[in-house]
Amino acid sequence: MRAYERFLNYISFDTQSDEKSTTFPSTAKQLRLAEHLRDELKAIGAEDATLDENGYVYATIPASPGSEGKPGFALIAHMDTALELPGANIKPQIIEYKGGDIVLNEKLGITTKLSDFPDLEESIGEHLIVTDGTTLLGADDKAGIAEIMTAAEQLLSDTTLKHPKIVIVFTPDEEIGRGVDKIDMSKITVPVGFTADGGKVGELEWETFNASRVAVTIHGISVHPGYAKGKMRNALLVAMEYNMLLPQHEIPFCTENREGFYHLAEFNGTIETAVLSYMLRDHDAKKLKEREEMMEKAASFIKNKYGEDAIEISITEMYRNMGEEVSKHPELIKAASNAMESLGIKADIQPVRGGTDGSRLSFMGLPCPNICTGGHNGHSRHEYVSIESMDKCTEILIRIAAKLA
Numbered sequence: 170m171r172a173y174e175r176f177l178n179y180i181s182f183d184t185q186s187d188e189k190s191t192t193f194p195s196t197a198k199q200l201r202l203a204e205h206l207r208d209e210l211k212a213i214g215a216e217d218a219t220l221d222e223n224g225y226v227y228a229t230i231p232a233s234p235g236s237e238g239k240p241g242f243a244l245i246a247h248m249d250t251a252l253e254l255p256g257a258n259i260k261p262q263i264i265e266y267k268g269g270d271i272v273l274n275e276k277l278g279i280t281t282k283l284s285d286f287p288d289l290e291e292s293i294g295e296h297l298i299v300t301d302g303t304t305l306l307g308a309d310d311k312a313g314i315a316e317i318m319t320a321a322e323q324l325l326s327d328t329t330l331k332h333p334k335i336v337i338v339f340t341p342d343e344e345i346g347r348g349v350d351k352i353d354m355s356k357i358t359v360p361v362g363f364t365a366d367g368g369k370v371g372e373l374e375w376e377t378f379n380a381s382r383v384a385v386t387i388h389g390i391s392v393h394p395g396y397a398k399g400k401m402r403n404a405l406l407v408a409m410e411y412n413m414l415l416p417q418h419e420i421p422f423c424t425e426n427r428e429g430f431y432h433l434a435e436f437n438g439t440i441e442t443a444v445l446s447y448m449l450r451d452h453d454a455k456k457l458k459e460r461e462e463m464m465e466k467a468a469s470f471i472k473n474k475y476g477e478d479a480i481e482i483s484i485t486e487m488y489r490n491m492g493e494e495v496s497k498h499p500e501l502i503k504a505a506s507n508a509m510e511s512l513g514i515k516a517d518i519q520p521v522r523g524g525t526d527g528s529r530l531s532f533m534g535l536p537c538p539n540i541c542t543g544g545h546n547g548h549s550r551h552e553y554v555s556i557e558s559m560d561k562c563t564e565i566l567i568r569i570a571a572k573l574a
């Protein structure tokens with residue numbers, strides 16, 4: 170079976186996660202796909218295929234004869250889909266792409282424009298799987314799952330393929346940042362891994378942002394507005410003033426490559442209380458620290474101006490740049506880039522402007538770079554993946570296995 174055939178099956182499962190949920194996994198519907206994947210792993214002959222009570226699927230591909238002494242590696246992908254768009258009733262369309270814009274939905278007037286998504290140019294001549302414009306596609310990350318499953322099937326059935334032990338892990342709830350919260354590291358009996366959760370063919374990522382979340386709470390004083398002179402402290406206005414104290418150009422809209430940012434992600438409030446929720450990001454841990462200090466300094470300014478009780482700030486670490494850990498395993502990056510080169514694909518190594526499950530796994534003892542799945546425009550109705558790129562990504566995984574055998 171080819172990867173895209175599996176993919177079309179997997180996206181028929183609605184596996185959207187839910188950040189408001191307190192259960193694990195956050196939505197029970199993810200378990201339906203998890204059960205299916207466990208059964209499929211059993212059917213293709215993987216060993217110890219299990220689904221645990223937290224919704225994680227694990228399985229092992231034993232080493233091919235002669236490679237039993239090699240350390241092996243893990244392949245990891247996530248089952249849930251993003252929250253920005255519906256993840257149910259996906260109606261994929263397969264088109265032979267000849268260039269230009271793609272009309273996703275004539276009736277609703279939804280078009281994927283080449284001018285907005287110039288990467289499309291690279292897919293001319295390929296068969297693209299696109300949405301009908303009303304949902305996301307789910308290539309993030311079901312393309313990764315389909316490629317791992319297809320690579321696994323080939324490694325298990327073709328005895329000429331050399332490979333070390335491979336542990337397969339499918340996780341829930343990555344999109345809401347809980348993807349490795351309940352992962353059972355004792356089941357991952359290999360020292361390193363790859364997450365298959367990247368974008369276009371050739372992408373190989375081993376550096377991520379360092380990330381913190383900062384909650385800023387402003388306490389106001391509410392008084393009848395007609396009689397408020399000298400008395401009212403409007404939390405909304407103070408909150409806006411607070412935001413203006415931060416570097417105004419260091420925001421996602423104005424930054425790229427290795428530039429970090431302050432991102433105001435949520436702003437709620439009344440005159441009495443306002444809450445600002447920020448995401449701080451930087452590839453450089455020292456610079457992230459400086460951003461945190463900048464936010465503290467701005468809070469001190471507000472305190473001096475309006476009183477000690479006017480503002481509270483709390484900073485939480487989210488994840489760290491996995492480059493710190495992955496750089497200790499140059500053999501992983503070498504295997505992946507050699508595997509790509511052997512297929513005529515140039516490895517495109519870029520720092521991720523985000524995090525992956527790998528950024529946390531790398532600090533839990535499983536250094537984990539991220540590798541391409543062929544998917545484009547994740548979290549969007551314009552998401553697409555080509556059948557041909559899914560085949561290539563599958564082949565990359567098989568060749569990485571050979572390099573590490």
Ligand SMILES: [Zn+2]
Pocket residue numbers: 247309310343366
């Ligand atoms: Zn993803």
